[in-house]
Amino acid sequence: MTYHDSKVLVSIVAAALLVSGGLLHSAMAQAVNSLPDGPVACDAFQRQGYGSWTVLRPATLYPNGVPLNLAAGQTFAPNQMFQGFEVTALLDRSCGNS
Numbered sequence: 001m002t003y004h005d006s007k008v009l010v011s012i013v014a015a016a017l018l019v020s021g022g023l024l025h026s027a028m029a030q031a032v033n034s035l036p037d038g039p040v041a042c043d044a045f046q047r048q049g050y051g052s053w054t055v056l057r058p059a060t061l062y063p064n065g066v067p068l069n070l071a072a073g074q075t076f077a078p079n080q081m082f083q084g085f086e087v088t089a090l091l092d093r094s095c096g097n098s
Contacts, residue, residue: 038062042095051078053091063090 044059054075061068063085076087 037090037094038065040091040094042091045091045095047095048075051088051092051097052076053088061087061090
């Protein structure tokens with residue numbers, strides 16, 4: 001590899017790191033939102049063992065005003081992300097975590 005090739009490679013890697021850092025920052029900035037979760041039909045969900053929740057009938061959650069359409073039979077585990085949201089945290093907040 002020549003000096004010129006090394007310089008180009010370093011520039012490409014630096015640019016990639018800047019872009020990925022910018023995307024990470026954007027994703028982190030989007031996670032903070034002051035909109036309420038919206039109404040939750042708690043009877044459409046059942047709490048399972050180890051903090052997971054199962055959808056009993058079709059339901060829609062509105063975290064930060066974004067509609068999340070959930071189908072019957074879906075199960076969500078703690079820390080599992082669905083379309084950018086942790087469904088178990090939303091349900092714990094609205095329907096209780098006991």
